[in-house]
Amino acid sequence: MIVFLLAVMPFTYWGIQYLFDQDNVRMADRILPFFYGFIAAIPVILLEWALDVYFPLNWNPIGIYVYVFFNKEGILLYPILILLFLIFRKKSYSGIPLRELTAWFCGFYFMIALSEALILRNAATPFAALLLPMLRVFTVLMMTTLLERSLHAYSNMMKTIYTVLYFTAPLILNFIPVLDLLNKTMLFYLAFFVFGGVSTVLYFLESRGDLS
Numbered sequence: 001m002i003v004f005l006l007a008v009m010p011f012t013y014w015g016i017q018y019l020f021d022q023d024n025v026r027m028a029d030r031i032l033p034f035f036y037g038f039i040a041a042i043p044v045i046l047l048e049w050a051l052d053v054y055f056p057l058n059w060n061p062i063g064i065y066v067y068v069f070f071n072k073e074g075i076l077l078y079p080i081l082i083l084l085f086l087i088f089r090k091k092s093y094s095g096i097p098l099r100e101l102t103a104w105f106c107g108f109y110f111m112i113a114l115s116e117a118l119i120l121r122n123a124a125t126p127f128a129a130l131l132l133p134m135l136r137v138f139t140v141l142m143m144t145t146l147l148e149r150s151l152h153a154y155s156n157m158m159k160t161i162y163t164v165l166y167f168t169a170p171l172i173l174n175f176i177p178v179l180d181l182l183n184k185t186m187l188f189y190l191a192f193f194v195f196g197g198v199s200t201v202l203y204f205l206e207s208r209g210d211l212s
Contacts, residue, residue, distance in 0.1 A: 005113050008133040010034075012140070013106040019207045020099050033100045037080070037107025044079045044108075045115045064178055073135070074174045080108045081143065081167065089151055098144055098207055105140040127180055135176060135192065142169060142199035145206045 013034060058067070069075060084104055088097060113133070146169060150162035176195065179188035205211050 002117050002129060005129050005133050006110075006117055008137060009106040009110040009113060009140075012137050013103060016102055017099070019204070025099075030099070030103065033103030034107035034110075037104035037109075038111045039107075040080060040083060040104070041108045041111035041115075044076060045112065048076070064181060065174065068178045068181060069171075069174050073132075073139075073177060074170050076112065077139070077143075077170045080105065081147075081170070084147060085150075085163075085166070088147065098148055098203075101144040101147060102140060105144060109136050109140065127177075131180070131192065132177075134196070135173075138196045138199040139173065141203035142173075142195070145199070145202045145211070148206055149211060 017030065058064070084101060088101065116128070143166065146162055146166040150159055150166050153159045153162055173195070176188065176191050179191060202211065
Protein backbone atom coordinates (compact mmCIF):
# COMPACT_ATOMS: atom_id res chain seq x y z
CA MET A 1 0.00 0.00 0.00
CA ILE A 2 2.85 2.38 0.80
CA VAL A 3 4.45 1.48 -2.53
CA PHE A 4 1.41 2.82 -4.39
CA LEU A 5 1.47 6.01 -2.31
CA LEU A 6 5.09 6.60 -3.32
CA ALA A 7 4.88 5.48 -6.95
CA VAL A 8 1.68 7.13 -8.13
CA MET A 9 3.06 10.63 -8.76
CA PRO A 10 6.23 9.65 -10.70
CA PHE A 11 4.26 7.17 -12.82
CA THR A 12 1.46 9.67 -13.38
CA TYR A 13 3.91 12.28 -14.61
CA TRP A 14 5.67 9.71 -16.79
CA GLY A 15 2.37 8.64 -18.37
CA ILE A 16 1.23 12.22 -18.99
CA GLN A 17 4.30 12.81 -21.16
CA TYR A 18 2.57 10.90 -23.95
CA LEU A 19 -0.10 13.60 -24.21
CA PHE A 20 2.47 16.15 -25.37
CA ASP A 21 4.67 16.63 -28.39
CA GLN A 22 8.14 15.32 -27.60
CA ASP A 23 9.99 17.23 -30.33
CA ASN A 24 12.76 19.53 -29.09
CA VAL A 25 11.99 18.69 -25.45
CA ARG A 26 15.16 18.10 -23.45
CA MET A 27 15.29 15.65 -20.58
CA ALA A 28 16.12 18.56 -18.28
CA ASP A 29 12.88 20.27 -19.32
CA ARG A 30 11.01 17.24 -18.00
CA ILE A 31 13.01 16.50 -14.87
CA LEU A 32 13.89 19.93 -13.46
CA PRO A 33 10.28 21.13 -12.84
CA PHE A 34 9.55 17.87 -11.01
CA PHE A 35 12.64 18.49 -8.89
CA TYR A 36 11.56 22.10 -8.24
CA GLY A 37 8.19 20.89 -6.97
CA PHE A 38 9.96 18.33 -4.80
CA ILE A 39 12.11 21.08 -3.24
CA ALA A 40 9.14 23.42 -2.83
CA ALA A 41 7.41 20.83 -0.62
CA ILE A 42 10.26 20.65 1.89
CA PRO A 43 9.59 23.98 3.69
CA VAL A 44 5.87 23.17 3.71
CA ILE A 45 6.52 19.85 5.46
CA LEU A 46 9.05 21.37 7.86
CA LEU A 47 6.66 24.17 8.76
CA GLU A 48 3.87 21.66 9.36
CA TRP A 49 6.11 19.60 11.63
CA ALA A 50 7.48 22.67 13.44
CA LEU A 51 4.09 24.17 14.20
CA ASP A 52 2.46 20.79 14.81
CA VAL A 53 -0.89 22.43 14.22
CA TYR A 54 -3.68 20.22 15.45
CA PHE A 55 -7.35 21.01 15.19
CA PRO A 56 -9.47 18.68 17.34
CA LEU A 57 -12.37 16.91 15.73
CA ASN A 58 -15.69 18.43 16.77
CA TRP A 59 -18.66 16.43 15.56
CA ASN A 60 -20.61 19.25 13.97
CA PRO A 61 -20.63 20.26 10.28
CA ILE A 62 -18.27 23.21 10.67
CA GLY A 63 -15.98 21.35 13.07
CA ILE A 64 -15.61 18.35 10.75
CA TYR A 65 -14.90 20.57 7.76
CA VAL A 66 -12.23 22.57 9.64
CA TYR A 67 -10.63 19.39 11.00
CA VAL A 68 -10.34 17.83 7.54
CA PHE A 69 -9.06 21.05 5.95
CA PHE A 70 -6.24 21.56 8.45
CA ASN A 71 -5.38 17.92 9.16
CA LYS A 72 -5.64 16.43 5.70
CA GLU A 73 -5.38 17.94 2.21
CA GLY A 74 -6.67 21.49 2.17
CA ILE A 75 -4.01 23.58 3.85
CA LEU A 76 -1.08 21.71 2.25
CA LEU A 77 -2.13 22.71 -1.24
CA TYR A 78 -2.20 26.48 -0.88
CA PRO A 79 1.59 27.15 -0.71
CA ILE A 80 2.18 25.48 -4.08
CA LEU A 81 -0.92 27.14 -5.57
CA ILE A 82 0.33 30.59 -4.61
CA LEU A 83 3.93 29.87 -5.62
CA LEU A 84 3.03 28.61 -9.09
CA PHE A 85 0.57 31.44 -9.70
CA LEU A 86 3.25 34.02 -8.87
CA ILE A 87 5.92 32.27 -10.97
CA PHE A 88 3.90 31.46 -14.07
CA ARG A 89 1.98 34.69 -14.41
CA LYS A 90 5.29 36.36 -15.31
CA LYS A 91 6.26 33.74 -17.88
CA SER A 92 5.46 33.91 -21.57
CA TYR A 93 4.91 30.75 -23.61
CA SER A 94 4.37 30.06 -27.28
CA GLY A 95 2.73 26.75 -26.36
CA ILE A 96 0.97 25.19 -23.37
CA PRO A 97 2.86 25.04 -20.04
CA LEU A 98 0.81 22.11 -18.77
CA ARG A 99 3.81 19.78 -18.80
CA GLU A 100 5.84 22.04 -16.52
CA LEU A 101 2.92 22.80 -14.20
CA THR A 102 2.14 19.09 -13.92
CA ALA A 103 5.76 18.34 -13.09
CA TRP A 104 5.78 20.92 -10.28
CA PHE A 105 2.62 19.49 -8.72
CA CYS A 106 3.73 15.87 -9.09
CA GLY A 107 7.12 16.62 -7.52
CA PHE A 108 5.41 18.49 -4.69
CA TYR A 109 3.05 15.63 -3.89
CA PHE A 110 5.85 13.07 -4.26
CA MET A 111 7.78 14.78 -1.48
CA ILE A 112 4.61 14.91 0.64
CA ALA A 113 4.15 11.17 0.03
CA LEU A 114 7.73 10.47 1.12
CA SER A 115 7.19 12.29 4.40
CA GLU A 116 3.91 10.44 4.95
CA ALA A 117 5.49 7.07 4.21
CA LEU A 118 7.96 7.65 7.03
CA ILE A 119 5.08 8.25 9.42
CA LEU A 120 2.47 5.79 8.16
CA ARG A 121 4.67 2.75 7.54
CA ASN A 122 2.38 -0.24 8.08
CA ALA A 123 -0.42 1.79 9.68
CA ALA A 124 -1.80 3.23 6.46
CA THR A 125 -5.55 3.02 5.95
CA PRO A 126 -7.00 2.15 2.52
CA PHE A 127 -7.98 5.80 2.11
CA ALA A 128 -4.50 7.13 2.95
CA ALA A 129 -2.64 4.56 0.85
CA LEU A 130 -4.93 4.08 -2.15
CA LEU A 131 -7.76 6.60 -2.48
CA LEU A 132 -5.85 9.66 -1.27
CA PRO A 133 -3.04 9.25 -3.87
CA MET A 134 -5.65 9.01 -6.63
CA LEU A 135 -7.47 12.03 -5.23
CA ARG A 136 -4.17 13.90 -5.45
CA VAL A 137 -3.72 12.82 -9.07
CA PHE A 138 -7.14 14.21 -9.92
CA THR A 139 -6.28 17.38 -7.99
CA VAL A 140 -3.11 17.81 -10.06
CA LEU A 141 -5.10 17.48 -13.27
CA MET A 142 -7.74 19.95 -12.15
CA MET A 143 -5.43 22.57 -10.62
CA THR A 144 -3.04 22.63 -13.58
CA THR A 145 -5.96 23.10 -15.95
CA LEU A 146 -7.43 25.91 -13.87
CA LEU A 147 -4.07 27.65 -13.54
CA GLU A 148 -3.37 27.35 -17.25
CA ARG A 149 -6.77 28.87 -18.05
CA SER A 150 -6.42 31.62 -15.42
CA LEU A 151 -3.17 32.74 -17.04
CA HIS A 152 -3.99 32.28 -20.72
CA ALA A 153 -7.75 32.64 -21.21
CA TYR A 154 -8.64 35.07 -23.99
CA SER A 155 -10.69 37.56 -21.95
CA ASN A 156 -9.86 39.24 -18.66
CA MET A 157 -13.24 38.20 -17.29
CA MET A 158 -12.53 34.52 -17.96
CA LYS A 159 -9.06 34.88 -16.45
CA THR A 160 -10.66 36.27 -13.31
CA ILE A 161 -13.23 33.48 -13.16
CA TYR A 162 -10.58 30.77 -13.56
CA THR A 163 -8.34 32.46 -10.98
CA VAL A 164 -11.18 32.50 -8.45
CA LEU A 165 -11.89 28.82 -9.19
CA TYR A 166 -8.18 28.02 -8.87
CA PHE A 167 -7.92 29.44 -5.37
CA THR A 168 -11.33 28.27 -4.12
CA ALA A 169 -11.19 24.72 -5.53
CA PRO A 170 -9.41 23.27 -2.44
CA LEU A 171 -12.23 24.59 -0.25
CA ILE A 172 -14.75 22.71 -2.40
CA LEU A 173 -12.65 19.56 -2.80
CA ASN A 174 -12.29 19.41 0.97
CA PHE A 175 -15.81 17.98 1.09
CA ILE A 176 -14.62 14.71 -0.51
CA PRO A 177 -12.45 13.58 2.46
CA VAL A 178 -15.18 14.94 4.75
CA LEU A 179 -17.57 12.41 3.22
CA ASP A 180 -15.01 9.66 3.84
CA LEU A 181 -14.64 10.69 7.49
CA LEU A 182 -18.41 10.66 7.91
CA ASN A 183 -18.58 7.15 6.36
CA LYS A 184 -20.89 8.42 3.63
CA THR A 185 -19.59 5.70 1.34
CA MET A 186 -21.98 6.12 -1.58
CA LEU A 187 -21.67 9.90 -1.66
CA PHE A 188 -17.91 9.71 -1.25
CA TYR A 189 -17.40 7.36 -4.20
CA LEU A 190 -19.87 9.34 -6.31
CA ALA A 191 -17.99 12.59 -5.63
CA PHE A 192 -14.64 10.82 -6.04
CA PHE A 193 -15.42 9.39 -9.48
CA VAL A 194 -17.23 12.49 -10.73
CA PHE A 195 -14.27 14.65 -9.74
CA GLY A 196 -11.86 12.16 -11.30
CA GLY A 197 -13.77 12.03 -14.56
CA VAL A 198 -14.25 15.79 -14.85
CA SER A 199 -10.63 16.61 -14.01
CA THR A 200 -9.29 14.00 -16.46
CA VAL A 201 -11.51 15.21 -19.33
CA LEU A 202 -10.70 18.88 -18.72
CA TYR A 203 -6.98 18.17 -18.55
CA PHE A 204 -7.06 16.18 -21.79
CA LEU A 205 -9.00 18.92 -23.55
CA GLU A 206 -6.59 21.57 -22.29
CA SER A 207 -3.60 19.52 -23.40
CA ARG A 208 -5.10 19.57 -26.91
CA GLY A 209 -5.92 23.29 -26.77
CA ASP A 210 -9.66 22.65 -26.92
CA LEU A 211 -10.50 24.78 -23.86
CA SER A 212 -9.01 27.91 -25.40
